Amino acid sequence: MVEQSDRAPLLDWEEVPPAELAPTVPSPETEDSIQSGLSSYPTEGGVRADISLNTSPARPKSVTAVSGESAHSPHKHSGPGEDASATDEEGDCAFHGLSVRDRRITGWEEKDQIVAVFVVTFDTRSGNMIEWCLPQDVNLEGVEFKSMASGSHRISSDFIYFRKGCYFGLACFANMPVESELERGARMKSVGILSPSYTLLYRYMHFLENQVQHQLQCPGQYSPLEAFYEDKKAVLPSGGNGLVTACPTSALGPIVNRCMHPEMKITHPAGCMSQFIRFFGEQIMVLWKFALLRKRILIFSPPPVGVVCYRVYCCCCLANVSIPGMGVSVPEFRPFFYINVADIATLETELSYVACTTEKIFEEKKELYDVYIDNQNVKTHRESLQPLLRLNSADREKYRKLCEQRQLLLYSQEVDGDCTSNEEDLFILFFMEQNNRIFQTLSELAGSADPTLTAEHVRAMGLDPQGDRGFLVDLLEIYGIDVMLFIDNPCCPSHS
Numbered sequence: 017m018v019e020q021s022d023r024a025p026l027l028d029w030e031e032v033p034p035a036e037l038a039p040t041v042p043s044p045e046t047e048d049s050i051q052s053g054l055s056s057y058p059t060e061g062g063v064r065a066d067i068s069l070n071t072s073p074a075r076p077k078s079v080t081a082v083s084g085e086s087a088h089s090p091h092k093h094s095g096p097g098e099d100a101s102a103t104d105e106e107g108d109c110a111f112h113g114l115s116v117r118d119r120r121i122t123g124w125e126e127k128d129q130i131v132a133v134f135v136v137t138f139d140t141r142s143g144n145m146i147e148w149c150l151p152q153d154v155n156l157e158g159v160e161f162k163s164m165a166s167g168s169h170r171i172s173s174d175f176i177y178f179r180k181g182c183y184f185g186l187a188c189f190a191n192m193p194v195e196s197e198l199e200r201g202a203r204m205k206s207v208g209i210l211s212p213s214y215t216l217l218y219r220y221m222h223f224l225e226n227q228v229q230h231q232l233q234c235p236g237q238y239s240p241l242e243a244f245y246e247d248k249k250a251v252l253p254s255g256g257n258g259l260v261t262a263c264p265t266s267a268l269g270p271i272v273n274r275c276m277h278p279e280m281k282i283t284h285p286a287g288c289m290s291q292f293i294r295f296f297g298e299q300i301m302v303l304w305k306f307a308l309l310r311k312r313i314l315i316f317s318p319p320p321v322g323v324v325c326y327r328v329y330c331c332c333c334l335a336n337v338s339i340p341g342m343g344v345s346v347p348e349f350r351p352f353f354y355i356n357v358a359d360i361a362t363l364e365t366e367l368s369y370v371a372c373t374t375e376k377i378f379e380e381k382k383e384l385y386d387v388y389i390d391n392q393n394v395k396t397h398r399e400s401l402q403p404l405l406r407l408n409s410a411d412r413e414k415y416r417k418l419c420e421q422r423q424l425l426l427y428s429q430e431v432d433g434d435c436t437s438n439e440e441d442l443f444i445l446f447f448m449e450q451n452n453r454i455f456q457t458l459s460e461l462a463g464s465a466d467p468t469l470t471a472e473h474v475r476a477m478g479l480d481p482q483g484d485r486g487f488l489v490d491l492l493e494i495y496g497i498d499v500m501l502f503i504d505n506p507c508c509p510s511h512s
Contacts, residue, residue, distance in 0.1 A: 127251035163187030177353035184214035310368035408483025
């Protein structure tokens with residue numbers, strides 16, 4: 017029995033009270049204002065994505081973005097738990113990959129599905145170990161290493177997203193100095209949860225941060241965690257696969273599916289995307305191509321690993337496509353978030369993923385990845401992919417337009433007081449529009465009497481006829497699109 021004194025402070029373990037989760041529908045004036053500032057390319061022969069995404073009761077957002085215009089915002093990256101009030105009113109689909117697969121959403125709301133809560137501790141004799149968990153019979157093998165990243169003893173706190181089988185996990189880590197020879201002067205613990213979907217895990221960031229501090233100061237007092245689990249535990253369907261039913265697929269409404277923009281928010285710090293853009297700069301265009309080609313991307317960084325989990329998410333957002341049926345035959349672009357050596361056997365069977373690690377030994381295991389990112393250095397050991405590391409004129413032009421559109425958004429926010437538009441949505445939609453344009457053109461050509469991809473077609477897709485030729489060859493092969501690529505005339509090279 018949980019005593020009242022233990023339960024009293026737990027009433028705020030959700031970042032936003034349920035009463036505030038009612039959908040907020042932007043007014044027509046709101047939509048018109050943002051669309052007037054962000055023009056869209058013509059829909060003839062192309063696909064345009066119009067999205068109204070509301071991620072905060074106080075800040076409804078409506079964005080129409082195109083691959084073409086953008087703006088740059090100097091947001092600082094906030095720490096774990098900051099801006100956690102941003103919430104996902106209409107809910108997101110249970111998520112098992114970022115591909116759209118022509119699903120749509122109509123009033124469907126994801127419910128809390130916490131399948132496990134646990135405490136991990138570092139024991140000076142035994143190393144990382146599961147100290148406590150609910151339910152007691154849950155399989156948490158390996159979670160003790162996923163929720164406490166290698167090298168964490170050098171930092172005071174961190175948060176980590178990871179995968180465990182078909183589940184996603186979020187854990188908060190803390191390191192507290194203690195006057196104890198047995199603990200060698202430091203007490204380290206992580207408190208975490210597992211769910212079939214990561215899209216709502218951000219709600220409990222503050223709760224987990226508070227609980228890991230509680231466990232450091234009062235080891236063995238699990239009543240708050242017991243109460244939390246009883247309140248939020250999942251009721252999973254029978255069938256043995258442990259998966260929660262995803263959102264309905266029957267309604268093909270005009271709203272682009274939020275499954276491809278799962279608003280993971282992973283506490284969604286203000287400027288998550290702007291930090292990603294500033295960190296990689298023009299290299300984003302290189303990552304974009306690798307993402308569309310469904311390559312295995314591994315990001316290395318020393319702790320803290322929380323900010324690197326954001327980069328995993330941002331990489332996944334580069335590959336969104338909203339054309340129904342497109343990409344059904346290609347591997348899902350799966351976010352693994354934090355991985356360690358215990359995940360090697362799993363990665364050996366993965367065809368496509370994005371992950372991050374703090375363990376340098378992965379760099380030597382070239383059979384596990386196609387692309388390796390160390391700080392801002394993007395590299396590949398695969399000779400066939402190395403030409404994609406070189407930026408061409410079309411890449412630089414797309415990056416310039418992305419920065420322009422971000423500047424336009426920043427201007428509208430500062431000068432016009434426009435609080436309806438959002439940089440995160442703009443970033444995601446910019447690349448989705450670019451992807452839609454490419455695949456719409458290729459699909460129409462494949463169904464035409466003359467399925468020949470000319471230099472003019474390539475330029476219209478925002479690509480370089482010469483510099484992107486290898487990229488297009490790989491793209492057509494991977495997606496199984498039956499189009500004949502133009503043949504370069506060495507005497508008359510194409511101009512980009």
